[in-house]
Amino acid sequence: MRAFLGMMLLISLSACGGEASENMPDESQAAQDGTEKPMPVEPDGGIGDGAGPIPGTEDGDAPQADLIPARFHGIWDYEGGTCALESDMRMEISASEIMFYESLGIVSGTRMEGEDVVVTLNMEGEGETWQQATRLSLVGEGEELRLHASDGETPKEIDEYPAKKCPPTGDPA
Known part of the structure; x- marks a missing residue:
């Protein structure tokens, strides 16, 4: 019985993983069909995640932790x-x-x-x-x-x- 439950759990998990991977194109598929989107870049050079600049870097001379101005x-x-x-x-x-x-x-x-x-x-x-x-x-x-x-x-x-x-x-x- 224990072996049967373990097998059912594995089958369920693999089925969930299959659905997720079918719905999410991998990098090679995205590159082939042109659906790959570049990561946005913010005006201050950020990676597009919406975070503001690191405090103290706005004027390029303010001290940051462990940096010489x-x-x-x-x-x-x-x-x-x-x-x-x-x-x-x-x-x-x-x-x-x-x-x-x-x-x-x-x-x-x-x-x-x-x-x-x-x-x-x-x-x-x-x-x-x-x-x-x-x-x-x-x-x-x-x-x-x-x-x-x-x-x-x-x-x-x-x-x-x-x-x-x-x-x-x-x-x-």
């Missing part, structure tokens, strides 16, 4: 430096990492303090790993724009070695 992105070097790859004060800042001369910091957190951002970095370089907090501040405008980097665990300090923005090298920053 766009205004800090780029290649920076000491204001007296050459911006060359071998410059030991050069750094490349992107949304998710900061590349220093002989180390790399992957962003694990960010927090805003006024116009500054304090970035928590998982660092790796010269065979070692560590974590550090770095405060990034922008001072000045235009040709006089300077990046000040200081210890993120202490109150804001004046950077004795401010960095100028380097011209793009064609490599993504």
Whole structure:
């Protein structure tokens, strides 16, 4: 009796699955008969599911969890430096990492303090790993724009070695 009930259950389930698959065209059938519809895309680049943009991304510069704001992105070097790859004060800042001369910091957190951002970095370089907090501040405008980097665990300090923005090298920053 138990075997009979089990067989009936299996037959019922397979019949339900057959109906569903008959009523739903598979991808190859849709592609052949031209019924395939492209996924809609929203004006902000969303996938068409009706969800709005991710909070904080509307202006392209607002901080998001674990991302460095766009205004800090780029290649920076000491204001007296050459911006060359071998410059030991050069750094490349992107949304998710900061590349220093002989180390790399992957962003694990960010927090805003006024116009500054304090970035928590998982660092790796010269065979070692560590974590550090770095405060990034922008001072000045235009040709006089300077990046000040200081210890993120202490109150804001004046950077004795401010960095100028380097011209793009064609490599993504």
